[in-house]
Amino acid sequence: MAPKVLVSDKLSETAVQIFRDRGVEVDFEPGLGKDKDRLLEVIGQYDGLAIRSATKVTEKILAAADNLKVIGRAGIGVDNVDIPAASKKGVIVMNTPFGNSVTTAEHAIAMMFAVARQLPEASTSTHDGKWEKNRFMGVELFNKTLGVIGAGNIGGIVCDRALGLHMKVIAYDPFLSEERAKAMGVTKVELDELLARADFITLHVPLTDKTRNILSADNIAKAKRGVRIINCARGGLVDEAALAEALKSGHVAGAAFDVFETEPATASPLFHLPNVVVTPHLGAATTEAQENVALQVAEQMSDYLLTGAVQNALNMPSVTAEEAAVMGPWLKLAQHLGAFAGQMTDEPVKAINILYDGTVAKMNLEALNCGAIAGIMKATNPDVNMVSAPVVARERGIQISTTHQEKGGVFDGYMKLTVVTGKRERSIAGTVFSDGKPRFIQIKGINIDAEIGAHMLYTTNEDVPGIIGTLGHTLGDAGVNIANFTLGRAGQGGDAIALLYLDEAPKVEVLRALEATGKFSQVKPLVFDVA
Structure with a gap:
């Protein structure tokens, strides 16, 4: 039927x-x-x-x-x-x-033209019967430098269109590899260099804790004088109040916004300022x-x-109901391993290697791969799911490899995830115990046995006395309860790690207090979806 x-x-x-x-x-x-x-x-x-x-x-x-x-x-x-x-x-x-990618990219280009030539204001003036030809002196896009923050799907299309306009395109994207940038025809730069060089800045990143106010007051001040800023991505990426002040002072020559921190936007510090073009979230509004x-x-x-x-499934991988019953805990482990690696990695990922050993090696590895890749990519793009993650990885030029082998360790089955960047390799391994709960069993080659919670704290240090006390006292003084405390070391007096499962997320002040002790080479809060 x-x-x-x-x-x-x-x-x-x-x-x-x-x-x-x-x-x-x-x-x-x-x-x-x-x-x-x-x-x-x-x-x-x-x-x-x-x-x-x-x-x-x-x-x-x-x-x-x-x-x-x-x-x-x-x-x-x-x-x-x-x-x-x-x-x-x-x-x-x-x-x-991905159905509206071209439309959104074209809107960003249109907004860039509009602010470069002050088209809305010139149109209104002419409609009013004024012929203010000398008032509206614009700038060409030709040979100008466009700084693209976020060179993913939509940002990549914007780069392509801008190159067609003979603009010089520079891009800031922590997960853009040099090889991918070269293939796109753009120059990969750090954010400070983009701010200093760009005549126009356009944003194409999701709104996350890392990207919120990426154009803060401080960063706007670092931008080249006379820059024009376009945001057709997400409200909250730019400090609107700080941008309004920069527009009034003349440091920023113009802005074009399709999205706002609060929508529907009935009021904004950007409204009614000269050479500010605003539209009501029209990025995807075309018949095509x-x-x-x-x-x-x-x-x-x-x-x-x-x-x-x-x-493009949002809620489950491509597995049968029978597979899902067996794979559920392992799929969650794959996501946790990816989430750990993604939150720990601030450099462009070149390769992802996944080893499956023992019982898990006989499962649907494609679905488990998707879970691990999605965990990594979600650190910078929360909209990624287990189906779209491999597509995003391919777009970024990331090589994915899988190895499976018969039981070779003390566990009936385990997974080991290795992320390769231009500077280092980072690995983490885990297994699922008989109670169905995923566990971390190795980080950086150091054996551990760590229960996974929603809020965790990872630290690295030399193997010296006093680490447990420092962590316990600092967190205790801040009222943060430790649900589980796991330690591991490479050898006596060598590298050591701690992974703490906390009842709540540690505040910035707590992290700074730990860093101020001088005992830790790394203090990193981690978040996991354990629902």
């Missing part, structure tokens, strides 16, 4: 036809998503549900969806889907994260982008329903 899909929001007829052409039965009822009672009544008939933003897929809807296997969201945001409830029900949730995501979701859902292939 052919699988059956309900399209409950407005998708193009072309997307609907893709289902039919692929042999999927489809009911196209674009207004049904707004009728909760009717959706609840019929959802049990369908294997797939294709939606935009109008349909709300609640826990109640999912409870009635006895045959539902996949939900496809035409677009990126899935706030209208209860993903935990879908996961519990065994329903895959897909989105289309909306068509692209509709076509993509139809293709993705058809692939899954007909062949089992999974693309």
